[in-house]
Amino acid sequence: MSEKKQQVSRRQFLNYTLTGVGGFMAASMLAPMVRFAIDPVLKASTSGEMQPVVDVSEITTDPQRFEWTVKQVDAWYTSDVTHSAWVYKNEKDEIIPLSPICKHLGCTVNWAGNESYPDQFFCPCHDGRYFKDGKNVPDTPPNAPLDLYEFEVKDGTLYLGKPVPREGV
């Protein structure tokens, strides 16, 4: 890390001498961001890696919620963060792992959470709704589909990675 810091300051030094005050200001604004982006300590977080979540045999055509806990390390402390996913198999037998986090303001959505909409995801906070494939129901507060997790199947176990946002409708 100290080596990287030195590189940054060497570059800063060049910037100062070559571009004068403007460059100095830009460099002092950029340098901290760059350091954060490459700081290996921050990479120690395991939350970005694929996590084993459930045995594939347990996945049905009805969405079920699975939870897993990840040790998250940031520069100041370590904490256990719980993640969850709604997972099911569609007609083509493909696994669909959806993030339960509402795209409106982030509440946790529930499958069939509202009796009037037994085949949709429902957000209890402001009545947001999503179809089974995660697409947001028009005229409800969310304006994008639920994120889809990156996933892979290894030795019969489903591993989930990062939730990936999709285009709104």
Next chain:
Amino acid sequence: MKWQASDLSTYFQSKEYIDTLCIPLIPVSISNESDSIRLANYKRTLDILSNELERHFTGRIMLSPTYSYQAKSDINMEKKRLNEWIKEMSNDSFSHVFFITFDVLWKKEEKELDGTLIWIPANRIDDYQSDETKRWINQQTEQISELIRSFW
């Protein structure tokens, strides 16, 4: 939402949707070993519960930083201070205020609080990683969520 910089900017953009304030109440003491260990244990449990609650209802609940007070202090005085706190914090923008606590003392003062008291019967947890604890936390969170939703 939590009272942290990243959430607060969302809060100020979407204020009209976040109408519920939750405040964990925690008595603090370090006078004797067994009491302080017990209270510290409750504090940890309450932290977990309120974070879980916030995770369920991020878009509608503002989770306040914990309101702490001395375990021995006069409850009447705390009640007054807490009500003043609420007045300042809620500032008309929250139509629902909930207190979450293990401290049974608040139960008797419930009616005079400017909000709804959610009192959770004390449960000393020894192993936070056990499946039993996780199940208990889930059940409690479910029940509290149900209760809060019934007010919306």
